[in-house]
Amino acid sequence: DGGITQSPKYLFRKEGQNVTLSCEQNLNHDAMYWYRQDPGQGLRLIYYSQIVNDFQKGDIAEGYSVSREKKESFPLTVTSAQKNPTAFYLCASGMPLLAGPVNEQFFGPGTRLTVL
């Protein structure tokens, strides 16, 4: 099955600990994204990567870090510097539309992080 997997589904961590969220895709997409979703809000972009070994900050990158060593993988680390890390985290991959330059994004099932 082609798709995007995120693990774990639920994650609990103590305050002050770093935690890494996994995102893997076998769709052969170049672009990958990390979003944060809070109740009643839309998705906010944390980081994105257009190609292996390259990534850019999104709108809320502070307190987060990423790596893109392989095309298939785009892990997100939530560091202790992130002041309010409890949220639902969504990973996506993107491929260009046939009709234009925009990427169509495909989403994973998400990881719900709770910091105690």
Place this chain on the structure above:
Amino acid sequence: AQSVTQLGSHVSVSEGALVLLRCNYSSSVPPYLFWYVQYPNQGLQLLLKYTSAATLVKGINGFEAEFKKSETSFHLTKPSAHMSDAAEYFCAVSEETSYDKVIFGPGTSLSVIP
């Protein structure tokens, strides 16, 4: 600044009634527009997309949306609501300066009353 607004954070309809979810956007360049659906504790699934071809776009599960440039709108409709349509719906627009990214609206939660 570029933005997406969705009028009504929560919409309730009766089963079998028309579904209308509103989306307005701001963009100084021709936009690409998307509607996504999210079921509880799941990722987002693409319902439909506008890519400057036909202004009336048909998607999955009986949904469609009409692009109206003069109104800067891309409202989502479905003639007859089904219980399984209860979910969160997000409208998104391509970012003006970077087509690699999209901007999401705040979402509309749809409830379907039996």
